[in-house]
Amino acid sequence: MSDGALIPNVLVPRSVIADSETFGGSVVKDGVTGDLLLRNGRAIALRPSEAAPERILLPRLTDPHVHLDKCHSVDRMDNVGGDLAAALAAQRADKAHWTVDDLRARAGRGLSELMAAGCGLVRSHVDWGDDSIPDEVPLAWEVLGDLATDAGSELTLQRAALVNVHLLADPDYARRCAARIARDGGVLGTFVLDQPQRRAGVQNAFREASRLGIALDFHVDEGLQAGLHGVEMIADIALETGFDGPILCGHACALSTLPEDDVARIADKLARAGIAVAALPQTNLYLQGRRGGTPDLRGLTRVHELRAAGVNVVLGADNVRDAFCPIGQHVPLVTLGLGVLSAHLDPPFADHLPMISTDAARALGQAPLYVDQARIGALIVFEARSISDLVANAPAPRPLAELTGEEE
Secondary structure, eight states, X not given: OTTOEEEEEEEEEGGGOSOHHXXXXXXXXXXXXXXXXXXXXXXXXXXXXXXXXXXXXXXXXXXXXXXXXXXXXXXXOSSOXXXXXXXXXXXXXHGGGOOHHHHHHHHHHHHHHHHHTTEEEEEEEEEEOOSSSTTOOOHHHHHHHHHHHXXXXXXXXXXXXXXXXXXXXXXXXXXXXXXXXXXXXOEEEEEESSOTTHHHHHHHHHHHHHHHTOOEEXXXXXXXXXXXXXXXXXXXXXHHHTOOSOEEEEEOGGGXXXXXXXXXXXXXXXXXXXXXXXXXXXXXXXXXXXXXXXXXXXXXXXXXXXXXXXXXXXXXXXXXXXXXXXXXXSOHHHHHHHXXXXXXXXXXXXXXXXXXXXXXXXXXXXXXXXXXXXXXXXXXXXXXXXXXHHHHHOOOOEETHHHHTOOO
C-alpha cells in the first residue's frame, strides 16, 4: 500500500479529525467527505469527490463505564425493579451464582458486544471488598483479567476496583487494597454516596493513587436526595492535593437537584481539577426519580452546564441486563442516542461523538485517537450516509481493514 489506495465516498465527522485543514475533503455540515487516501497502513487524507457519501469513518470507540461482572444476569432474578437500594440488594443476592464459568460466559458476552459495536477501549468496574473478607481479591477481577489478555490487541480493557468508601476510610486497608490493584495495572475506584466516613475514604484514595501512580474513578452522588455533596468534595480534595492523574466521576446525579449558582461553582472546580464526568443515561433513567408513579425527574447529571464550564463529559453504558438496568445495550452509539433524547443533545451530532470516542479515551487517561494518521486497524466504517443517520440507527461497524484487505 506504499503507493496509496483510495476508499471512495467516505464521510468523516470533523470532531474526530485532529487537523481538518490538512486532512482535506469537502465540508458537508458537521463532516467532510471525499475519497479516503491510505498510505503505509494509515489514513492520510480525503480527496474531494462529487459523489454522495456512502459510509462513515470513525476511530474505534470507547466506553468509559460498564459493569461486566454483573451484566446479563437479569433473567435468573425474581422481582427485579426498584431504586438503587433494591438493585444493590438483588445483585448482592445474585453473587451466589458467580463462578468462573458463569462470569466468563456473561462478561465475555458483554465484551464481545462492545467489540462488535466498535469499541477499542473499555473500562469495567468490578465489585471489590466485603466487610467480612475485605482483602479477598474478587473472582471477577481475575476473570476479567483473563478476558483482557484474550482480547489482545483488538481491545484494551481497563479494570477499576469498585470499593465502598467506608472501607477506604481505614488507611491501612486503603494501602493494602490500592497496592493490590496497582499490581495488576488497575484503577482505584470507590462508591461514594452518604457514608459518614466518605471524606476520609476519598482522602485515602487520593493519597494511595498519588503514591502508586494509578488513576481514580468514583461512583459518586448516585441519587437525588438532599445532602449528597461528594462531587464537590472530590474536586476540593483534588485541588488541595494537586493530584495530576486521571480522575473520572460517574453518575453525579445529585447535581441535577442543585441551584444554578451551586452547579456553576462545582463545575468550575471540576474543570480546574481536570476531573471528567461520565453521564450514564441507561441506568440513571431507570433507577432515579422513583416516586410510585411516572417519574418527573430524569436523574442525569448537568451535561450542558458541565461542558460549558470546560469539564470533559462522556457517556457510558453502565449496567446492561442486570438488577440496575434490566435492559440496555453495550453499544456506545445507542448510549449516545439515549443521551440525545434524555439530555437534549441537539444537532450537530458530530459535536457529541467525542463523548464516546476521543473525549472518552482522554477521561480514561489515554491519548485520544483521531482519524487522520490513524492506523487502518484502529478505524471502523459504518454503513450510513449522514451523522444523524448514524446516531439514529446505530448500525454495526466493520473494520476498515475489511475494505482494504490489510491491517496496516
